[in-house]
Amino acid sequence: MKILVIGATGTIGKAVYESLKKEYTTVYGAHRNSSSYPVDITDKNSIRELLEKLPKLDAIINAAGTASWKPLYDLTEEDYYIGIKSKLMGQVNLVNIAKEYLNDNGSITLTTGILAEHYEPGAVALSLVNGALHSFVNAASNELERNIRLNVVAPGAIAGDFPEDKKFAGYFPIPIDDAIAMYQKSLTENNTGQILKKY
Amino acid sequence: MKILVIGATGTIGKAVYESLKKEYTTVYGAHRNSSSYPVDITDKNSIRELLEKLPKLDAIINAAGTASWKPLYDLTEEDYYIGIKSKLMGQVNLVNIAKEYLNDNGSITLTTGILAEHYEPGAVALSLVNGALHSFVNAASNELERNIRLNVVAPGAIAGDFPEDKKFAGYFPIPIDDAIAMYQKSLTENNTGQILKKY
Numbered sequence: 189m190k191i192l193v194i195g196a197t198g199t200i201g202k203a204v205y206e207s208l209k210k211e212y213t214t215v216y217g218a219h220r221n222s223s224s225y226p227v228d229i230t231d232k233n234s235i236r237e238l239l240e241k242l243p244k245l246d247a248i249i250n251a252a253g254t255a256s257w258k259p260l261y262d263l264t265e266e267d268y269y270i271g272i273k274s275k276l277m278g279q280v281n282l283v284n285i286a287k288e289y290l291n292d293n294g295s296i297t298l299t300t301g302i303l304a305e306h307y308e309p310g311a312v313a314l315s316l317v318n319g320a321l322h323s324f325v326n327a328a329s330n331e332l333e334r335n336i337r338l339n340v341v342a343p344g345a346i347a348g349d350f351p352e353d354k355k356f357a358g359y360f361p362i363p364i365d366d367a368i369a370m371y372q373k374s375l376t377e378n379n380t381g382q383i384l385k386k387y
Numbered sequence: 388m389k390i391l392v393i394g395a396t397g398t399i400g401k402a403v404y405e406s407l408k409k410e411y412t413t414v415y416g417a418h419r420n421s422s423s424y425p426v427d428i429t430d431k432n433s434i435r436e437l438l439e440k441l442p443k444l445d446a447i448i449n450a451a452g453t454a455s456w457k458p459l460y461d462l463t464e465e466d467y468y469i470g471i472k473s474k475l476m477g478q479v480n481l482v483n484i485a486k487e488y489l490n491d492n493g494s495i496t497l498t499t500g501i502l503a504e505h506y507e508p509g510a511v512a513l514s515l516v517n518g519a520l521h522s523f524v525n526a527a528s529n530e531l532e533r534n535i536r537l538n539v540v541a542p543g544a545i546a547g548d549f550p551e552d553k554k555f556a557g558y559f560p561i562p563i564d565d566a567i568a569m570y571q572k573s574l575t576e577n578n579t580g581q582i583l584k585k586y
Contacts, residue, residue, distance in 0.1 A: 305525065315522040320475075326518075333510065
C-alpha cells in the first residue's frame with residue numbers, strides 16, 4: 189500500500205506519518221517546506237505537481253490546513269477567507285485532484301476537529317470550516333467513483349500539544365495514539381463518508 | 388417589533404414575510420430587485436446601505452443566498468465559491484453587520500436546509516455551505532453581545548415548490564407552514580445557537 193501523508197510535520201501529521209512508516213513500506217511525508225515532497229494545499233497546482241511526481245497511491249491522508257483564531261467581533265471577511273482557502277478549500281481541492289491519482293479502492297482521509305460541534309472562544313472561523321468539511325465529506329463520499337473512500341478525522345485537542353488538565357471546547361485533550369487510531373480506521377476499514385470523532 | 392426579511396420574494400422568504408405582516412405592524416421586505424429595499428447579500432456595502440436606511444431593528448430574517456448545483460465531478464473550485472460568497476459568507480457578513488444595527492435583545496435568523504446532513508445527488512456544494520453555517524451559528528451565538536440571538540432554520544424541500552410525492556435528500560417535502568413556524572420560533576422564543584430542523 190502506497191500512502192501519502194500531507195502536513196507530515198504538524199503535531200498530528202508527524203505522528204501519523206511516523207506510525208504508518210513502521211507498518212507500511214511506502215509512506216511519503218509531504219509538507220510545505222519539504223525538499224523532497226513540497227506541497228501547499230492552498231494551491232491546486234502545487235497539489236497536482238506533488239501527485240504527478242509520486243506513483244499512483246492507495247491512500248492520502250491530509251493533516252495540513254489553517255484558519256484564523258480571533259474573537260467574533262475581530263473577525264473580518266478576509267480572516268474567514270484564510271480558513272476557507274486553506275483548511276476548507278485546500279482539502280476540497282485535494283479530494284477533487286486526488287480522485288484522479290488514487291488507485292481503485294483508494295482512500296482519502298481529511299482532518300477537522302471538535303470545533304465543528306463544540307464551542308471554544310475565538311475559534312468561530314475554525315468551527316465554520318470544520319462544519320463545512322463534515323457536510324462535504326458526508327455528501328461527496330456518495331459521488332466518488334472507482335470505490336474511492338472519503339472520511340474525515342475530527343479529534344479534540346491533542347495532549348502534549350495542549351495542557352492535559354485544561355479543557356478545550358469543553359473536553360480534555362486526547363492522547364495522540366487515539367487520533368492515530370482514527371486515521372488507521374479510515375485507512376484500513378471499508379468505510380466511507382464517516383466523521384471519525386474522538387473528544 | 389421591527390422586522391426585516393431579506394430574500395422576501397423567494398419561496399420561503401415571501402411566505403415568511405407575508406405571514407409576519409399579518410402579525411406585526413413593521414415588517415420590511417428586502418430583495419435584490421426591490422425598489423424600496425434593495426439588497427445583495429454577496430456585497431457587504433449593500434447590506435450596510437440597507438441597514439443604514441432602516442430604523443434600528445429587533446429582528447432580521449435572511450432567506451436569500453444561492454450555491455452551485457452540480458455533480459461532484461463537474462464542480463470546479465469557482466463553483467464552490469459561488470455558494471461560499473453567496474449563501475455562506477453572505478449570511479456570515481450579514482450577522483457581522485447586523486449585530487451593529489439591531490436593538491438589544493434582537494435576533495438574527497439565517498436559512499440553510501436538509502443538505503447539511505442528508506445527501507442529495509448534485510448538491511455537494513450546498514451541503515458544504517449549509518454545514519459551515521450550522522457550525523458558525525453554534526459557535527458565533529456564544530460571542531454575540533447585548534443579548535442578540537442567532538439561530539438558523541434548516542427546512543427540507545418545500546411542498547408546492549417540490550413534488551409532494553418525491554423525496555428530496557431522502558425526505559418528503561414539508562408544508563411551508565412548518566417552515567414558517569420555525570422562523571416564528573426563532574423570532575419569539577428566548578433561544579440562541581439553535582439549528583431548527585424540519586424534514
